[in-house]
Amino acid sequence: MAARKRQSRNKASDGGERAFLAAYDASAFPHPSVAVDVALVTIVEGALRAVLVRREEHPAKGAWALPGGFVGMDESLDAAAARVLATKVGVEGVFVEQLYTFGAVKRDPRTRVIAVAYYALVHPGLLERAPLNGNTVLAELAVPWRGESGGDVGAVRPEGGRLKLAFDHAAMLGLVVLRLRGKLDYAPIGFELLPRHFTLRQLQEVHETILGKRLNKDSFRRRMLASGRIRATGRREADVGHRPAALYRFARRTKR
């Protein structure tokens, strides 16, 4: 396919199938750019946070954006998302899932850019080596709606101060929260935000943070223990100033 592109650039071409295939030459008519934007989400101090990068160039210069990049011609979308995480945030091997594709014509003023949004979940301990300097911040998410209403989600500096979000990234973050809330009960989302061993209390706090509401302790314990998705490690937490809780780990298989 790449070989055929040469023909239209060096306008040598004839009839038959070769001509047909040349019609699909990528440069024969204009194509949109395709980018991936990845919301790398974690939980710190009982609040959802996401990595944002300040834009140093036009458009939306000075605004804050999700880490992103253009999709290479020989790179799958999933691979592009993983590359963005690895090169821009220094994170690898974490949970990543495609979210939604944003394709409004004017979403990027410079040219047509179709953005495939992804989200990734990570335990905050894994972000310690991430380059959180002046250009990159682990912003706290401000969700101005309850339940599964949906809508834009804002970003605030941990020490305070609202961040202006670039393009449609407030909508992307809104969809991330909506997706997390929707899938929390069905998919192993909570575990991705915790260290390998965790207590039921920690897991409940993660669920409460994602859902934005308090949960019943007794019912939560029963549901989790009955779900078959967690397994006791036999160990307990230490140095906690009260009765130590049992430590659990995520069990890959849902045994039914």
Next chain:
Amino acid sequence: MAARKRQSRNKASDGGERAFLAAYDASAFPHPSVAVDVALVTIVEGALRAVLVRREEHPAKGAWALPGGFVGMDESLDAAAARVLATKVGVEGVFVEQLYTFGAVKRDPRTRVIAVAYYALVHPGLLERAPLNGNTVLAELAVPWRGESGGDVGAVRPEGGRLKLAFDHAAMLGLVVLRLRGKLDYAPIGFELLPRHFTLRQLQEVHETILGKRLNKDSFRRRMLASGRIRATGRREADVGHRPAALYRFARRTKR
């Protein structure tokens, strides 16, 4: 990083924003093609069906594909999906929702094509004027898995005979079924597949078809009546050979 490409094209250039914007010239480096593929789904005789079109050209010539088309430079993704439905199937104003974006490098052998998959729901009565000739068929979906396992979904001619699906369209249809099953209880999906007025029995049959399993009649009635999403019209069905059922209609607002 893309800023460096500017010299390759418009070599007349100065500092400042103009030069910067020129760097994003769409033809400065190769872009993938972006297409939309739309699964137009309906229910006939207790089975899910989708419109498929036979490919008359390479690649995958002779195989059956979802109606699709390339996204125009001045056309949003949603608009492209609506255009495909209108021009290729003659259907307008129906429920359409984005599903997933398929971006494997080799999914289309001719060149790089990223496909944004959509699904649409329609009552079969609306397809009567659709061009269902030799090139277009309303294929029955064959779901080889239960529940929410997921996986490829096949297509069968209504009169029998398996259809070979082009590209990754079996995976797209699989995701459609998975999405329908997942959203059935939360979103107004069932109503889109029924005429304006319907009986509870018809609604239950739609749910059973989507879920691929039988439902409890009593519980289904109670759930639907308590959901606040349907409203009695006061009318009843006629000419049914037994006690006629009350007709309901979809109530837009969920009153809680």
Next chain:
DNA sequence: AAAATAGTGTCTATGAGACACTATAGT
């Protein structure tokens, strides 16, 4: 011993499934 949270047992409210029964159309 005091403080603090972990963990258990039990009661209640709610909703799904099951079943029996009554209602009402066409034939």
Next chain:
DNA sequence: ACTATAGTGTCTCATAGACACTATTTT
């Protein structure tokens, strides 16, 4: 009158929420 399905009433079972109580660690 018969048939077939609509629609109602009630019982049971499973699960979530609420509450009371016991257990176990650090200070």
